[in-house]
Each structure stands twice: as structure tokens, then as C-alpha cells.
Amino acid sequence: MAQFVEKTGRTVEEAIAEALEELNADMDKVEVEVLEEGNKGIFGLIGSKPAKVRVTLKNTAAEAGKKFINEIIEKMNVDATVEVEETEDTLMFRIEGNDIGILIGRRGETLDAIQYLTSLVVNKGREEYMKVVVDIENYRKKREQTLINLANRLAERVVRYKKPITLEPMNPYERRIIHSSLQNNKFVETYSIGDEPNRKVVIALKA
Amino acid sequence: MKELLESIAKALVDYPEEVEVKEIEGEKSLILELKVSKEDTGKVIGKQGRIARAIRVLMKAAAVKENKRVVVEII
Numbered sequence: 200m201a202q203f204v205e206k207t208g209r210t211v212e213e214a215i216a217e218a219l220e221e222l223n224a225d226m227d228k229v230e231v232e233v234l235e236e237g238n239k240g241i242f243g244l245i246g247s248k249p250a251k252v253r254v255t256l257k258n259t260a261a262e263a264g265k266k267f268i269n270e271i272i273e274k275m276n277v278d279a280t281v282e283v284e285e286t287e288d289t290l291m292f293r294i295e296g297n298d299i300g301i302l303i304g305r306r307g308e309t310l311d312a313i314q315y316l317t318s319l320v321v322n323k324g325r326e327e328y329m330k331v332v333v334d335i336e337n338y339r340k341k342r343e344q345t346l347i348n349l350a351n352r353l354a355e356r357v358v359r360y361k362k363p364i365t366l367e368p369m370n371p372y373e374r375r376i377i378h379s380s381l382q383n384n385k386f387v388e389t390y391s392i393g394d395e396p397n398r399k400v401v402i403a404l405k406a
Numbered sequence: 407m408k409e410l411l412e413s414i415a416k417a418l419v420d421y422p423e424e425v426e427v428k429e430i431e432g433e434k435s436l437i438l439e440l441k442v443s444k445e446d447t448g449k450v451i452g453k454q455g456r457i458a459r460a461i462r463v464l465m466k467a468a469a470v471k472e473n474k475r476v477v478v479e480i481i
Binding site: 267270271274275276301302304309311312313315316319320323 | 461
């Protein structure tokens with residue numbers, strides 16, 4: 200996704216200056232690769248060759264997020280690494296390592312805190328909002344499957360005993376998984392009650 | 407613990423040089439007093455204390471490893 204331009208000029212400096220202008224960036228926001236040193240030639244005439252550079256805009260959002268997560272990991276003395284994947288409007292950070300349950304916490308509480316703070320750091324001073332997802336060894340995917348299984352199991356129980364069931368408090372993201380996994384169920388309906396952060400999903404028989 | 411809180415706060419605020427963390431250590435608990443520039447107060451507290459809550463959750467996780475109870479005060 201990195202944005203870059205290639206420019207030629209009489210000297211390397213000139214080529215870089217032109218590239219910076221086109222990218223509308225400062226020197227500290229870019230990486231410069233000299234493709235051709237250029238050669239003034241004899242008397243600037245014979246054998247002169249233009250300099251050529253490739254100037255790449257550093258991906259500051261992804262870098263800032265990675266740096267932030269790395270600092271947390273390091274200061275918590277956790278042995279882990281971060282990889283970042285970027286799509287058009289989302290940054291996906293994946294943490295892998297040893298003994299990283301501590302970074303997940305009870306029901307993903309710590310992981311959600313890391314994700315929220317990273318999103319603030321990444322979007323600080325940005326005009327376009329980047330969605331940030333932080334995942335640890337596929338915790339999010341596994342949790343999603345657990346919640347879908349739970350929803351289906353509880354829905355069966357609601358039908359069997361004809362009594363509504365209230366789930367434990369969940370964050371908006373997890374509640375949405377429950378709602379959407381049961382939205383096509385013919386026998387039950389779902390809704391939420393209570394206020395954040397204690398909002399809960401209720402599974403009830405369809406009226 | 408102190409450095410962790412410092413890093414988090416510095417990454418969130420506009421004036422990182424004004425971030426200060428004071429550590430008050432007891433036998434079982436640790437109090438961390440976080441001080442930021444006046445203009446940055448909102449950046450570490452957030453709407454309805456959402457940012458402060460996330461910071462505390464993270465600090466608590468770090469404290470588990472050290473077998474301590476941690477209290478984060480924003481002053």
C-alpha cells in the first residue's frame with residue numbers, strides 16, 4: 200500500500216526535492232532509495248547521466264501502531280512479536296508469542312483495551328479514520344465461534360423451556376455476533392437490555 | 407509499571423514532555439499518579455472515562471505479573 204514516486208534530476212538532491220514536493224512530505228516521513236547516482240559528465244556535456252531516486256512515503260499509521268504495541272509488550276515483559284497487515288481502511292495487528300494470555304485477559308478485556316488505545320494512537324492527528332483490529336493468536340476468530348455455539352445452544356434451551364435467557368454482559372462487538380447468529384432463527388428473537396458496560400443480550404421466544 | 411504507564415500516556419497526548427508519573431509503593435499495592443498537561447487531560451480520560459478505563463485495564467494486567475494491586479490516579 201506504500202505510496203512512492205520515482206524522480207530524475209541533475210543531482211540526487213534535486214531529484215529528492217522534486218519527489219518530496221510531489222508527495223507533499225518532509226524528509227523524516229519518507230524513505231529514499233537512490234536508483235542512479237547520476238553523473239555530471241565532462242564539462243556537464245559528454246556522458247552526463249541524470250540521477251534517479253525512489254522516494255517512498257513511510258506508512259506512519261501502521262508504524263505508529265506497531266511501535267505502540269511493541270512498547271506495551273516490552274514493558275510488560277511479554278515475549279511476543281507484532282505483525283501488521285493493511286487494507287484500504289483497516290489496520291490489522293497480530294500478536295504472537297509465549298505466555299500471552301496476560302495480553303488477552305478475562306473475556307478479552309485486556310485485548311480490547313490494547314485495541315482501543317492503539318486505535319487512538321493510530322488515528323491521532325489523522326483526517327481519515329483507520330479502523331484498528333488487534334488480534335492475538337486468532338483469539339477473535341475462536342471467540343466468535345464460541346459465541347455462535349453458545350447462542351445456538353441457548354436458543355434451543357429457550358425453545359425447550361419456553362423461557363427467555365439473559366446472557367452475561369458483553370461488548371457491542373460480541374453482542375452483534377449473538378444477534379446476527381440468531382437473526383434467521385424461526386423460533387427465537389434477541390434484544391439487548393441494560394447500559395454499557397453491563398449491556399446484555401436476551402434470547403426470547405418469538406411472540 | 408511506571409514506564410509502561412508513561413509510554414501509554416506519552417503516545418496519547420499532544421505534549422509528551424509534560425507527562426509525569428509518580429510511584430507510591432506499598433506492601434501489596436502500587437499507586438501511580440499520572441500527571442499530564444492541562445490541555446491533554448481529555449486525552450487520557452476520554453468520554454465517560456473510556457480511555458482512563460482502558461489504561462487501568464492494561465495496568466491491571468501488567469500488575470498481575472508482579473503480584474500487586476495497582477491503582478492509577480489521574481491528577
